[in-house]
Amino acid sequence: MTISDLDQQWLARAVDLAEQALTTGNDPYGSVLVAADGTELFADHNRTAGGDDTRHPEFALARWAAGNLTPEGRSRAVVYTSGEHCPMCAAAHGWVGLGRIVYAASAAQISGWRAELDLPASPVAGIPVQDIVPGIRVEGPDPELAERVKSLFRNQNRGHAV
Known part of the structure; x- marks a missing residue:
């Protein structure tokens, strides 16, 4: 399965939430749970x-x-998220039995951006969700929205909100 136009709309909502997180002094991550x-x-x-x-x-x-x-x-629910789940969140996703995950930016991309932008590295390794929750359906990254996520990290590095 690939990222559909409808998926991109929900991903954009997740990225909007990530932007809201940044404006409230948090790291820029946002997620939406959508029913079947x-x-x-x-x-x-x-x-x-x-x-x-x-x-x-x-x-x-x-x-x-x-x-x-x-x-x-x-x-049957789908999780749309601005960034691929960290190991803690992937495990929670698996334990609860949530369905498909669609993300805008991968953990590897975010890790690279953090290094490039001189932001602190994550204290937890970025492990692909499928390595933590075998068999989970995962789609991502979305190139267009990943660029928007990167801009949020860039703004975080500048010390100001978007």
Whole structure:
């Protein structure tokens, strides 16, 4: 499966949330959980600025889904996210049984941009989601939206919001 026009619309929403995260002093990550029928179920952005580095949007989506969806609903839902899941979020995704993941920028791209822009490296290795959750359907990156994500990291490096 490839990234469709509809997927790109949801990815753009996730990147908008990443931009919102940056404007609130957080690292630029955003995610949206979409039901099989195309309904937005839950959305969030990174909330790590307060000192809890586990407050990733993908983790928040997994916790919300565990408490609000049936196992079938979780497996049919799609997670759209600005950046590929970190290992913590990938594991949460797998444990909860969420469905397909579509991301704008890969962990490898983000790691490279962080180094290029002199941003601190992640304290956790960027491991492909499929290595943590075998058999998961994953699509990404999206070249156009990845450039937009890179610009958010560039703005983060400049120390100001977009």
